[in-house]
Amino acid sequence: MISIPGLSGATCDGYSRREFMRLGGAGLLGLSLADILRLQAEQPKTTGPAPGQPKNGWGSAKQVLMIYLQGGPSHIDIWDPKPDAPSNVRGDFKPIRTKVPGIQLSEVMPKLAQQIDRATLIRSMSYTPAGLFNHTAAIYQIMTGYTPDRVSPSGQLEPPAPNDFPHMGSQISRLKPLDIPMLPFVMLPRPLQESNVIGKGGTAGFLGAAYDPYYFYQDPAKVINLDDLTLRKEISKERLDRRSTLLKAVNDAMPEMEKAVEKYALDRYYQKAFDLVSSGRARDAFDLSKEKDSLRDKYGRHTFGQGLLLARRLLESGTRFVQMNWPAVANGDPTVDAWDTHAANFGPLRNLHCPKLDSGLSALLEDLDERGLLKETLVVALGEFGRSPRLGVSTSGNTNSPDGRDHWPYCYTALIAGAGIRRGALYGKSDATGSSPIETPVHPTQIVATVYHALGIDPHTMVMNHLNQPRELVQAEPVSALFG
Amino acid sequence: MVAPKVPYGETQSIAPGEDRREAFASWLTSKDNPYFAKSTVNRFWSYFFGRGIIDPVDDIRAGNPPSNPALLDALTARFVADGHDVRKLIRYLVLSRTYQLSIVPNRWNEDDLVNFSHSLPRRLSAEQMLDSIAMATGRPLQFSNLPDGLRAAQLPDGMVAGNDFLTLFGRPKRQSACECERSSNVTLSHALNLINGKTLGDCVNHSDNRFAKLVAEQPDDLKVIEEIYLSCLCRLPTSKELNSIRLGPGAQRLEGAQDLAWALINSPAFLFNR
Structure with a gap:
């Protein structure tokens, strides 16, 4: 019943709607707000879900790893193959069997096929954008749970602003502060970005810079500089x-x-x-040289693979929320590193992007599980949308070449694992062409709600925005059926 | 072409060739405009008292009334009568009895946060903090492509000049018209920066700063300690403080002076306006 109040020094404290009601009622009983706060401080930190909220999965996670595939990877060519669809839909890749009977992946994900028994694929991710919705607006939605209030006719957004809705990791660092000397929220290895709009949706917004993630924008596959976490040379530990x-x-x-x-x-x-x-502690967590070469090779000697290994080290050291962004500009060049395959969908996916995704993700799932970390770590991997089932058509106002796929928010796939999420399972189903869900559609804001729920935070907890107006963490219900 | 007009006001007639911005400015600052003076007075009040009479200051509406309407009305009337003279307004505010109140509350007003019955400590703004560090340590600031010794408060534009320290401590980028763009909280990153960061570390440990000179020129430890208190907190140490601090012998003397300055700058007495 009782949510966790933020630090008393924070500008706004989080209470659920129900608590506002209770506070009102308690006043009649002669209890002051100070009494209530004191009583709250004496309560155990996690109780059960709020009345009417599902019990399944509540509080099952201590930590979260968000693997954010900015750019919008093609669901049909990676997670949800459609071999029986016409050739202008099914594309170049063939499906392969996986370790789990009944689950097929695309042939470009052979390593993940051997680890998919540790995760669930949600094949019914779906939303209908209000107007044109380019990358940033969609990124903002999945990061904050809210749609941005100002979107230009082209779907472009303004840069980050202090009245933005906070990233869920910022909300979580405030509502569930760490009691160990570690960074609560880390984002790596590069910002969220579309064209020249950098970092939108990746800030603490109206919570204030205090709750911004620790931005670690370096290439973990290269030598890392950790000056600000390393004692200054003239200051010995004794002098400190x-x-x-x-x-x-x-x-x-x-x-x-x-x-x-x-x-x-x-x-x-x-x-x-x-x-x-x-x-x-934090400095050591960033030190990848402490890992065996064989494991580093397994994750893959590239920014994505080493970034995921670094993410695992951070989680192991206690970081509450790690976000690993796909290391490319969302709408960057698909022939180099971006998922935004308006052209050249197949070659780069087969030869560049998918091998990295495959090695990183499969090594991570296996490694987390073998270390026992998967039990209490919720892992989510998804992009801001999937890609158009039909090749070479325009769905977003962009032009697409015959071997390209456009943005497709109406149906795509998310991978979710750990913290009691069912193993080797499918959730939801797409139609014959991967164009729309035919059962249990999941809105991206429900993923946000599921993250809060798994951490034992009521998704409807109220936070005060920059104008002291109460706002729900997210206006969506968690998908509790994902938990086994 | 749509004729120019102002929200909730009379449509201005603008002669051809006349600058529309001038027409707007004269409408905005007219004695008959009830919003401008009230909002400005409230904003300046919030700068000096840490909170607006209407708070937040950017949320002026019927549902968010002033904590003291008579006070706000009186200040507004005076500001209008003074011809919107901001200097006169500031002088009036800082000479008020309310502004002289201590941060120490008594048992009857300690719960009060909205009626200005005692003073509320405000964290120094990013620019104030950086300028204060430069002043206390005797290390003038340097911003790239700007004259040496320029104070952070004199920086021309939030979008161009500045440094990481100012950004971290919440100097606005002037991307929005909301006062809330400036942050004044205290966070782990701030503590980390003040403890181990480059800005304060370099100023305190510089071989050509106030403390290095002081230790070289002043043989009396007590005088050194007094000077450090004066430069950091603008007051002499109490006898208790003076008695509890030792600088250390020989080469450790400079380290001791640096450490004391570092500690005073990290104390709330330095970091907060009170």
């Missing part, structure tokens, strides 16, 4: 300890000042920052 003691003494001499700024929780942040710098 002395400084910490001195700061405490200086502050203790000004108790009225300390009391006046109590709500900013400075002590807490400083203690965490001291621990973070001196423990070296």
Whole structure:
């Protein structure tokens, strides 16, 4: 019943609608808000789901790994092959059997075929955009749970703004703060991006920069620079300890000042920052040289593979939410690295993109599971949409060559695994051409709701926006049937 | 062509050749415009008291009334009568009894956060903080392609100049017209930056800063400590503070001075306006 209030120093605290009701009622019983807050602080941190919310899967995850395939990979050519469809739909690739009878993948995903028994494929992802909806608007939706309020007629967006709706990882870092000296929310290895709009949907928006992810925008397949997490050369660990003691003494001499700024929780942040710098925990997590060469090879010696290995190290060190973005501009060049295959859908997928996706994803699922991390880590891999079943047609106002596929939000696939998600399962079904779901459609905002639900956060929890207006975390219900 | 008009106001007649921006400006600042003066007064009040009489200051509407309507009306009337003179307004605000109130509440007003019964500490803005660090340590700032010694508060445009420190501490990029674009919270990243970051680290440890000179020129440790308190907190240490701090012998003396300055700058007494 009770959600977790944010830090008392935060600008806005999260209460569910029901709690607003309860707070109102409690006033009649002679309890002040301060009493309620104190009572809340004494409550165990996780109870059950709110009344009317599903129990299945509630609180099953401690951590989240979002593998975000910006650009919109073709569902038919990767996850949901349609061998019986006409040639202008089924494309060049053949389906292959997987370890799970009844599940077929495209032939370009042979390694994942051997690991798919650890995951569920949702083949009925679907939404109908309001007007033209290019990459950024769709990215914003899956990251924040909300549609952007201003979209130009071409579907383009404005850059990130302080009144944006927060990324779910920011909400989660605030509602479920870490109690260990580790970075709560990390985004790597490059920003979300469409053309010159960089980072939209990837910020803490109205929660304030405090809750922005730690942006680690370096290529993990190369040498990594970790200056800000490494002690300055003139400061030994002993000197840092002395400084910490001195700061405490200086502050203790000004108790009225300390009391006046109590709500900013400075002590807490400083203690965490001291621990973070001196423990070296975060710095070590970024050190890929501590991994065996054979495992690094298995993930793949490329940005995507090494990024996923880094993601696993971060999760192991306690990071609550890791987001690994596909390392290419969403609408970049499909013949180089982008999923946005308006042209040349097949060659690059077969030779460039899919081998990376296949090695990274399969190695990750196996590695997480063997280490026991998959039990409490929810892994989601998806893009902002799928691609048009028919080759060479225009669905987004873009031009497409005969071997290209356009944007297709009406039906696509997401991979989801861990934290009690059913293993080796399919959820939802697409029609004969992969054009629309024929059962249990799943809206991307429901994925957001499922993430909150799995972490034991009521998706309908209220947060205050920049104008102190209450907003639900997301206006969607979790898909509890995904959990076994 | 649609004739130019202003929201909720009379349509202006603009002669051919006349600048429409001038017509707009004179409408905006007219004594008959009830919104401009009220909003401006409220905004300036929030700069000095950490909170608007209507709060948030960008949310002026019937459903969000002022905490003290009489106060806001009186200030608005005075501002209009003074010909929208901002300097006079600021002078009036900072000379008020309310502005002199301490951050220490008493038992009857400690729960009050909206009636200005005691002062509320505000975290220094990004520019104030950077300028204060430069001032306290005696290290003038350097921004690329701008004259040395320019203060952060003098930077011409949020979109062009600046540095990572200013961005982290919430200097707005001026992408929106909302006061909320500026953030003034405290976060893990801020603490991390002040503890281990380049900006404060370089200023405190520089071989040509206030503390290096002080330690070289002043043989008396107590005087050094006093000077450091003065430069960082604008006050002398209490006798208790003075007695509890030692700089250390020989080569450790400079380290001790740097560490004390670092600690004072990291204390809420420095980081907050109060």
